[in-house]
Amino acid sequence: MPTSLALAPLVSGFQAQTLTATEWTHQAHIAVGAWHVHQLGPEDALPRLRHGIRRLNVALGGVNSEVAGYHETITAAYVTLLGDFLARYADGLKADAAVARVLASPLAGRDALLRFYSRGCLASTEARRGWVEPDLAPLRASSLYGGTFTATLFRYPGKGGWTFAPVPDGCTPPVTHGWGRTPTHADVDGHAWNTSVWRGKDGRTLLAVPAAVRGAKGDGDQVLVRLLFDTP
Numbered sequence: 001m002p003t004s005l006a007l008a009p010l011v012s013g014f015q016a017q018t019l020t021a022t023e024w025t026h027q028a029h030i031a032v033g034a035w036h037v038h039q040l041g042p043e044d045a046l047p048r049l050r051h052g053i054r055r056l057n058v059a060l061g062g063v064n065s066e067v068a069g070y071h072e073t074i075t076a077a078y079v080t081l082l083g084d085f086l087a088r089y090a091d092g093l094k095a096d097a098a099v100a101r102v103l104a105s106p107l108a109g110r111d112a113l114l115r116f117y118s119r120g121c122l123a124s125t126e127a128r129r130g131w132v133e134p135d136l137a138p139l140r141a142s143s144l145y146g147g148t149f150t151a152t153l154f155r156y157p158g159k160g161g162w163t164f165a166p167v168p169d170g171c172t173p174p175v176t177h178g179w180g181r182t183p184t185h186a187d188v189d190g191h192a193w194n195t196s197v198w199r200g201k202d203g204r205t206l207l208a209v210p211a212a213v214r215g216a217k218g219d220g221d222q223v224l225v226r227l228l229f230d231t232p
Helices: 004-016 026-040 042-059 072-089 095-103 125-129
Strands: 147-152 163-167 181-188 191-199 205-208 222-228
Touching (some): 004 026, 004 042, 004 095, 026 042, 026 072, 026 095, 042 072, 072 095, 147 163, 163 222, 181 205
Antiparallel strands (some): 147 222, 163 205, 181 191, 181 222
16 A cells, blocks of 8 residues: 555656556555545546556556446546545645545445445446446445444443443544544434544544433443444
8 A cells, every 4th residue: 555655656657657567556546546636626637547547558558448448437436536535534634644544444445436336337338438327326435434333332430421332443434523523323223313423532433322312221231333424
């Protein structure tokens, strides 16, 4: 995975068409794409990435055809998601830090687009040749987070201590509000409400579960939690 120190030569190598096939990995694609979107915005980044990827494919001995090489829908979908991710979760960060945040997110995973497209759709000639709308879900970076999991409740000690459900790593997006807060729609054992998760100084992410939601359950009891961060 490219680090901030490797980002500059990676981008310059892409632009100069000097990257090797070994260097031009999936992570390199994401890093180069994120840098261009950060610097230029999605609208201007897409044609530059389209042109650069096509040229680099040829420079590496490949071809751009209806069955191989450049894929318009994959490229354009990633550019859309990168623009949304950077606006939501990396606003104000410099390029190195913003790209590092992207690379540490689910957006850098190889199967990220399968949240939005079926395999059959992406494998089609139409999708490779031109833009095809997602057939599973709208392209929103927030859709990459959330999920359903079982958590063991714990109560902070002391009078009036809150009861929390720990949230697994990778389930929540970067902090979006002050005091380590990120709004979410939560469901615990079938009781749903709009709330927030909190990122503590120790790095843990916690969901406060009020008594009205958990009922008789308390410290040491298990609950089924579903979190949704999918907002327009």
